């Protein structure tokens with residue numbers, strides 16, 4: 001698994017290059033691994049109407065879902081200020097955690113890329129006691 005995670009971490013780092021973030025100056029890249037083996041990339045896309053910004057993770061998952069993917073194994077996330085190779089660590093925001101939870105089980109892996117490598121977490125650790133369709 002280590003090779004898979006480090007490849008995904010490198011893909012997330014590379015995905016940062018496509019970020020559109022003139023307002024915050026923060027670029028974020030995400031690489032989402034599907035159970036099919038395919039990887040979808042995402043980068044944050046900001047807007048002059050700030051609240052319309054979309055995070056890198058949601059770009060990646062919406063790209064994948066809109067291409068028919070429904071089963072996911074892991075996501076890697078890398079972010080930091082423009083010009084910074086990578087920030088110390090860039091954990092996913094709460095909204096992205098909830099969107100991931102719609103499609104991913106608590107054992108889905110979240111790889112957070114930092115300056116000295118990456119750490120592996122589960123979605124269940126990052127979003128305990130989560131709201132799902134089972135409550136509807």
Ligand code: THU
Nearest residue numbers: 024026028044055056091092093
């Ligand atoms: N951002 C992400 O892309 N993912 C996150 O999980 C947190 C925040 C982006 C949104 C915005 O463009 C910039 O980081 C600063 O908040």
